[in-house]
Amino acid sequence: MPRPETDIEAGREKLIQTAEAIIRERGAINFTITDLAAEAGMSQSNVYRFFENKDALAEAMAGRWFAELITIIEGLVEADMPARQKLYEFFARRLVIKRTRFEDDPDLFRSYMELGDQHFDVIRGYVDLTDHYMAIILAEAMEEGYFEGLELDQVVSLVNTMVQPFCNPNLMMDMMHLADEDRLRQVVDTILTGLKAHSDKAPEKPELHIAS
Numbered sequence: 001m002p003r004p005e006t007d008i009e010a011g012r013e014k015l016i017q018t019a020e021a022i023i024r025e026r027g028a029i030n031f032t033i034t035d036l037a038a039e040a041g042m043s044q045s046n047v048y049r050f051f052e053n054k055d056a057l058a059e060a061m062a063g064r065w066f067a068e069l070i071t072i073i074e075g076l077v078e079a080d081m082p083a084r085q086k087l088y089e090f091f092a093r094r095l096v097i098k099r100t101r102f103e104d105d106p107d108l109f110r111s112y113m114e115l116g117d118q119h120f121d122v123i124r125g126y127v128d129l130t131d132h133y134m135a136i137i138l139a140e141a142m143e144e145g146y147f148e149g150l151e152l153d154q155v156v157s158l159v160n161t162m163v164q165p166f167c168n169p170n171l172m173m174d175m176m177h178l179a180d181e182d183r184l185r186q187v188v189d190t191i192l193t194g195l196k197a198h199s200d201k202a203p204e205k206p207e208l209h210i211a212s
Contacts, residue, residue: 011050023111058119066126073133083141088188149197
């Protein structure tokens with residue numbers, strides 16, 4: 001007889017919370033399903049009834065991590081505001097959430113980063129989705145006259161490079177005192193003002209006058 005959905009959801013939630021407690025204390029590197037079963041008071045076979053493997057568990061944990069961030073992004077994409085403000089908010093709102101998570105529980109934050117590094121194939125979809133939404137906002141900026149002479153793919157790549165301290169959690173942990181909203185505003189303004197194609201013509205070399 002199939003288990004009621006509520007029991008399945010409750011079991012998955014218990015295991016996710018147990019997994020968080022383990023990686024907070026020990027880090028994610030040596031975390032195993034055996035550890036999870038022991039801490040949750042379950043047999044390993046029972047754990048596999050909720051998550052078929054460690055990747056499935058990591059995917060569920062990633063879903064929790066990204067849920068609020070994706071909701072914010074989706075709301076911004078639909079928002080009626082100038083592209084300049086929308087691009088700033090795209091990074092600023094997520095920056096605030098990540099900084100708060102780090103300050104509230106730095107050990108868990110670091111452990112989630114380790115888990116993400118181990119299971120990058122699991123989180124790649126969320127990263128790609130974020131880039132997709134950023135591309136939509138950048139395309140709106142291009143329609144407003146920004147990024148003259150550049151293709152959208154170029155703009156996405158360049159912007160991604162320039163804002164890493166404000167959106168890459170691994171970098172943010174080392175630069176938390178610098179990655180604030182004021183600096184982000186300056187970076188976004190600089191990107192929008194200065195990011196454009198330049199002439200392919202090489203600058204002329206200055207003539208050298210050698211004294212005889």
